[in-house]
Amino acid sequence: MSEIIKEEILAQIELEEKEARLKDPEWQELSPENFPECYQNTSFLKKIIAQAAEGPREVLISDIDWTFYHKDIPEETDRLYQTLEKVGIPVCYCTGRDLERVTGQPDLPQPDLAITAVGTEIWVRQQDDSFQKDPLYRERLLQDWQRDKIYQLAQDCVQQNPNVLVFQDRDKPENQGKPEMPTPEEFKISLYFYGGQEEARKMEEKMKELFGGEIGIVFSTNWREENCFYVDILPKLEAKTGKAMPIHYLKSLAGFRSIVAGDGGNDADMLFGSGSQAIVVGNFLPEMPGIISSLSEKEADWRPNLTGFKVGESRNDVYLAAKEDIGPRAILKALIRGDFNPHFARKITEISS
Numbered sequence: 498m499s500e501i502i503k504e505e506i507l508a509q510i511e512l513e514e515k516e517a518r519l520k521d522p523e524w525q526e527l528s529p530e531n532f533p534e535c536y537q538n539t540s541f542l543k544k545i546i547a548q549a550a551e552g553p554r555e556v557l558i559s560d561i562d563w564t565f566y567h568k569d570i571p572e573e574t575d576r577l578y579q580t581l582e583k584v585g586i587p588v589c590y591c592t593g594r595d596l597e598r599v600t601g602q603p604d605l606p607q608p609d610l611a612i613t614a615v616g617t618e619i620w621v622r623q624q625d626d627s628f629q630k631d632p633l634y635r636e637r638l639l640q641d642w643q644r645d646k647i648y649q650l651a652q653d654c655v656q657q658n659p660n661v662l663v664f665q666d667r668d669k670p671e672n673q674g675k676p677e678m679p680t681p682e683e684f685k686i687s688l689y690f691y692g693g694q695e696e697a698r699k700m701e702e703k704m705k706e707l708f709g710g711e712i713g714i715v716f717s718t719n720w721r722e723e724n725c726f727y728v729d730i731l732p733k734l735e736a737k738t739g740k741a742m743p744i745h746y747l748k749s750l751a752g753f754r755s756i757v758a759g760d761g762g763n764d765a766d767m768l769f770g771s772g773s774q775a776i777v778v779g780n781f782l783p784e785m786p787g788i789i790s791s792l793s794e795k796e797a798d799w800r801p802n803l804t805g806f807k808v809g810e811s812r813n814d815v816y817l818a819a820k821e822d823i824g825p826r827a828i829l830k831a832l833i834r835g836d837f838n839p840h841f842a843r844k845i846t847e848i849s850s
């Protein structure tokens with residue numbers, strides 16, 4: 498890195514840190530006892546505490562498929578993971594997968610937290626590398642979630658829209674209780690929608706109306722099948738849904754700066770509605786431009802590689818990667834840029850010099 502760039506970065510950091518100290522909760526005192534028992538003595542909390550000594554605290558929260566992990570460049574997932582390890586930033590996955598499909602993939606590095614089932618379960622990695630579910634988060638989500646009632650509504654919805662709305666295997670009524678089938682998830686009811694972008698948008702509106710404001714409806718492209726979307730029916734936690742919920746919850750336990758990364762519709766809540774710095778990978782899914790323009794309206798245009806991009810009310814910094822910067826490559830590129838996250842960029846400079 499050239500001296501001039503280094504100096505520019507340092508000047509920016511100084512300015513940012515001054516401002517941050519005044520208002521950011523991630524600089525304020527940390528109370529590890531706010532965290533449930535399953536977090537104590539874990540790598541996640543240890544990294545948070547170690548950062549707190551220097552402040553600000555930062556956490557990377559990333560989608561897995563085609564984002565943190567891209568099957569064409571698995572070595573870049575490793576490189577990204579090693580970098581985060583070196584600078585001591587906790588790695589959290591936030592995925593539609595269940596825990597088995599996170600821990601069961603040998604070439605996927607194990608995260609400090611695995612947030613699974615589209616933000617509805619938080620699993621904390623223990624010292625022996627097993628994962629424990631956060632029971633306090635579960636309790637919070639249970640408050641406004643009546644699964645049987647919502648499942649009934651989903652069944653009505655499927656009946657009214659035959660052929661285009663279909664339950665995913667684990668939620669099919671005829672599969673319930675079958676031992677060979679994965680068990681339904683407590684806070685997630687999942688369907689497929691068959692149709693194009695425009696039809697999906699209309700169906701999403703229709704379902705939001707039917708299920709009402711207390712329930713989250715999340716559409717995301719199914720990259721395995723053309724003209725097919727994943728549809729997740731989810732709880733809400735203080736008006737947040739999907740992948741924004743766990744971030745909101747974790748920040749209520751301790752202030753930290755979240756850097757999030759994703760590629761598709763089910764990442765939208767965390768990218769643009771969780772008060773995070775957002776990285777959109779270059780291989781984003783087809784719904785992403787529509788999501789961004791619906792959020793940005795008059796206020797902003799969207800340009801590649803622009804930081805400080807403001808979206809809607811969330812006032813996020815968004816890094817939109819160039820097309821060739823796919824998955825983990827986009828994340829690392831964003832993180833080492835002095836103007837996206839100067840604090841992280843400085844840490845990288847320190848460890849590589």
Ligand SMILES: [Mg+2]
Pocket residue numbers: 560561562563564759760761
């Ligand atoms: Mg994805």
